[in-house]
Amino acid sequence: MHSYEPRLxxxxxxxxxxxSAAEQRLWWLLRRKQMLGVQFYRQKPxxxxxxxxxxxxxxxxxxxxxxxxxxxxxxxxxxxRTAALETLGLRxxxxxxxxxxxxxxxxxxxxxxxxxxxxxxxxDKG
Numbered sequence: 001m002h003s004y005e006p007r008l009x010x011x012x013x014x015x016x017x018x019x020s021a022a023e024q025r026l027w028w029l030l031r032r033k034q035m036l037g038v039q040f041y042r043q044k045p046x047x048x049x050x051x052x053x054x055x056x057x058x059x060x061x062x063x064x065x066x067x068x069x070x071x072x073x074x075x076x077x078x079x080x081r082t083a084a085l086e087t088l089g090l091r092x093x094x095x096x097x098x099x100x101x102x103x104x105x106x107x108x109x110x111x112x113x114x115x116x117x118x119x120x121x122x123x124d125k126g
Contacts, residue, residue: 008045019043022064022100023052029108030062036115047084058118061085062111063094091118 019027023042030040030053044054046061053062065078082092093114095107 008048008050020064020066020097022095022097025104026053026062026064026095026100026107029104030111035112036119038115038119046090047088049081049084051085055115055118058115058122059088059090060114060118061090061092063092064100065094065096 019042027040027042029035031042033039038055038057040062041054041056042052044051046054051061052064054060055062063078065074078094082094085092091114093110095110100107
């Protein structure tokens, strides 16, 4: 697992308690190792950011974006964040709130596909 950032502990707690409906729905489907036995954490501090969902065993970050992410500045900030996370060897996938709420099955299928792919990579390295 990547290093924990204590200064982000309080903001992460605040984000967990104020999760959007989309984040809550996705958490309900990812928690308790429901997907291929992989443990997910929510609102996890990593490299100066608090990521929405993190699965350390497969090096996966899932971000659920609200409308503020669709502005030019939001897109640029997301690109910087993704680049920083990818330097750690993490795979970042993004969905917007409406996708999670209205296309839950398709979102879960994509997450399943990526988790399966990452599990194979981990097993091949081991």
